[in-house]
Amino acid sequence: MDNAKTMIEVRDCWKSFPGKKAGEQVHVLERVNLDVHAGEFVCVVGPSGCGKSTLLNIIGGFIKETRGTAKVAGSPVNGPDPRRIFVFQENGVFPWLTVEENIGFGLMSKSAAHREERVAHYIGMVGLTGFEKSYPRELSGGMRQRVEIARALAADAEVLYMDEPFGALDFLTRLKMRADLIRIWQAEKKTIVFVTHDIEEAVQLADRVVVMSKRPATVAEEVKIDLPRPRDLDSPGYLGARDRIFAIMGMDVHGGGAGDPR
Amino acid sequence: MPTKDCRGEKCPRESKPNVLKNPVNRFAPILLPAATAAIFLLIWHLLVRLSGSDLFPTPLDVARGIQELVEKGLLLKYIVASLFRVSWGFMLAVLVGVPLGLILGWFRPAFQALNPMIQILRPISPIAWIPVAILWFGIADSAPVFLIFLASVFPITVSSMAAVQNMQLVYLRAAQNFGVTGMQLFRRVIFPAALPQIITGIRIALGIAWLVVVAAEMIAVNSGLGYLIIDARNAGKRYDLVVAGMVMIGLIGLVLDLLIRRLERFDEVKWGYGQR
Incomplete structure (x- = not known):
């Protein structure tokens, strides 16, 4: 993994927003450094509102960093790019298009035959066969x-940049989506940066978990999850990694019950 | 239907408990308004009789008035004349208002330059424009067409503008992420995202257009339902015909609204109206 080429490179990244009072600045990110290799699955976790999404929006090209650099594939990020797609937390699906029109949205410059083939392929992959002509409002979350x-x-x-993509889903659907995402990632060999506040989710998915501190956020620690997939959620390796992240975030799992920190 | 089967997942838009099974409820949408209308007509009739007025008509007088207008061939002629003016003024307003609103909503400098002007012109009642319209267009059909255009172009422009400004940022970001820009962005994302609210604006504008055509015809022309009302009053205090005109205006307004509401049922815009 160490000799793989670097896909994302964030160096000494700072971000502040104007506050409510005039002249006041809210510091969200401070001195953030992050490297993601090509083909790697990295999860970013941290307390709510710490700036995880801000970081993702910076490498996604939707927000400009105040200081520092963010490079993807060797060049500085200058706005969104079709080679790097953002999967939104809220509903980013276009409600006026059908399922197949939505999935083909990014393929309008391609030939109709090519488009149809790809759309059909991915509809099958995400298990939506039979819903091609449905509108988003007719579907579940x-x-x-x-x-x-x-x-x-x-x-x-x-x-793929994924900003809490499963946050709004119920528990069982979330489990299924995680398994699907791993299957797709293994088949497609994408680089994925996945933001979540759910530590269990991060440990189930990632090659590496980046733990961020409270605001102004910086990278507190990185935890490598060197476990085979599909992951055994009762294995000592899994539990050890999970507890370690809880400890970094200042929570004592053994003293205080539930695993999901919300 | 594949859309019914959500494959074990929660269907958020499942139908509510079926109220249609109850026979009383099934006829309620027809029976209740019919009963209200019957009571209204009865009270109207009694009040006219009790007051002993010989000028104000009973519902039956009005029905006879409508019959008289039909027999003389005036009713259809006047309805067509009014609808003709509304169609032209309203269509021009849509053709101007929708693109203008989209541009104002999207380009900030255009908004800054034009919005104050629009906000000043908007509250001026179309009725206030009648003298100006007569000066510019005489008493030809173009005068009421102009007034209708003026009355309906502002609600259409403002709602189209607001629709673009209130568009969810996530649609825009998703589109930009896929490399969609310029006219493509307008056609594939901004316009469809704004369409439900644009249609609502168009619907409101049609109601206003219908209000205004009647007012305009009372002054500027010699045909149409507005003219009928004024003419019936001036030429012999025929209040049965006055009220007959009012009833026709109300009924046609209802039909127009029902027709334009059909636009809201298209799949491409249904998402914008919540659950109904």
Whole structure:
């Protein structure tokens, strides 16, 4: 993994927003450094509101850093790019298009035949066969999120940025979506940066978990998850990694019950 | 239907408990308004009789008035004349208002330059423009068409503008992420995202256009339902015909609204109206 080429490179990144009072600045990110290799699955965790999404938006090209640099594939990030698709937390699926029109949205410059083939392929992959002509409002939240993921995959991006993509889903759907995402990632060899506040989710998915501190956020620590997939959620390796991240975030799992820190 | 089967996942838009099974409820949408209308007509009739007025008509007088207008061939002629003016003024307003609103909503400098002007012109009642319209267009059909255009172009422009400004940022970001820009962005994302609210604006504008055509016809022309009302009053205090005109205006307004509401049922815009 160490000799793999670097896909994302964030160096000494700072971000502040104007505050409510005039002249006041809210510091969100401070001195953030992050490297992601090509093909790697990295999860970013941290307390709510710490700036995880801000970091993702900076490498996604939707927000400009105040100081420092963010490079993807060797060049500085200058706005969004079709080679790197963002999967949104809220509903980014276009409600006026059908499932297949949504998934084909990023393929309009391609030939109709090519587009149809890819759309059909990814509809199958995310398990939405039979719903091609449905509109998003006719689907459940989990199905809409799968449309969004299929849309991102169909565009054949090298990198996927995922901002709490399963946050709004119920527990069982979330488990299934995680398994699907790992399966798709293994088949497609994308680079994925996945933001979540759910530590269990991060440890189930990632090659490496980046733990961020409270605001102004910086990278507190990185935890490598060197466990085979599919992961055994009762194995000592899994539990050890999970507890370590809890400890970094200042929580004592053994003293205080539930695993999901919300 | 594949859309019914959500494959074991929660369907958020499942139908509510079926109220249609109850036979009383099934006829309620017809029976209740019919009963209200019957009571209204009865009270109207009684009040006219009790007051002993010989000028104000009973509902039956009005029905006879409508019949008289039909027999003389005036009713259809006047309705067509009014609808003709509304169609032209309203269509021009849509053709100007929608693109203008989209541009104002999207380009900040255009908004800054034009919005104050629009906000000043907007509260001026179309009725206030009648003298100006007569001066510019005479008493030809173009005068009421102009007034209708003026009355409906502002609600259409403002709602189209607001629709673009209130568009969810996530649609825009997703589109930009896929490399969609320029006219493509307008056609594939901004316009469809704004369409439900644009249609609502168009619907409101049609109601206003219908209000205004009647007012305009009372002054500027010699045909149409507005003219009928003024003419019936001036030429012999025929209040049965006055009220007959009012009833026709109300009924046609209802039909117009029902027709334009059909636009809200298209799949491409249904998402914008919540659950109904």
